[in-house]
Amino acid sequence: MRFSPAALRDVVVIDPEPAADSRGLFARMFCEDEFGRAGLPVRFVQSSTSFNRLRGTLRGMHYQEGQKAEGKLVRCTRGKAYDIALDLRPASQAFGRWVAVELSADNRRALYIPPGFAHGFQTLVDETEILYSMTEFFAPETARGVRWNDPRFAISWPIPDPILSERDASYPDFRP
Numbered sequence: 001m002r003f004s005p006a007a008l009r010d011v012v013v014i015d016p017e018p019a020a021d022s023r024g025l026f027a028r029m030f031c032e033d034e035f036g037r038a039g040l041p042v043r044f045v046q047s048s049t050s051f052n053r054l055r056g057t058l059r060g061m062h063y064q065e066g067q068k069a070e071g072k073l074v075r076c077t078r079g080k081a082y083d084i085a086l087d088l089r090p091a092s093q094a095f096g097r098w099v100a101v102e103l104s105a106d107n108r109r110a111l112y113i114p115p116g117f118a119h120g121f122q123t124l125v126d127e128t129e130i131l132y133s134m135t136e137f138f139a140p141e142t143a144r145g146v147r148w149n150d151p152r153f154a155i156s157w158p159i160p161d162p163i164l165s166e167r168d169a170s171y172p173d174f175r176p
Helices: 032-037 166-170
Strands: 002-005 012-015 019-021 024-026 046-052 058-064 072-078 080-087 098-104 110-113 117-123 128-134 143-145
Touching (some): 058 080, 058 166, 072 080, 080 110
Antiparallel strands (some): 002 012, 012 110, 019 024, 046 128
């Protein structure tokens, strides 16, 4: 695996190094030793999947606060998505900045998003599936979100007029 720092501190892009032959390929997607050497968590307590029927579906921007702040390892297992990590760490010099990475079943790329970041994605094709592994258990009492188009962050989404849940559409602008 290749670990590359993203444009924001502590966000890491992870590319597999597949071994290919006439049958197809084999690639390691997680290795405790390699993740540990890269300074990433080696313990993930929960995995979830998100299947999205239509291109333009937007989920986000979600995070958990306090002691239950979670790191996320995100991978696209089907289709293609525009994935966003938004730095909400109050002491961070990058507070309020975001980074986007295209994740797809074809590129097999993963993105590690550390605690203190909000996360969201927009699907670029129909029938896109995202796999998450989290460092903390889901704690509904600490779950928060910021509006996907909060002018404070000016996130540039690729598809205008996204498909949103009521909850995601109703998040307020961020207030520190």
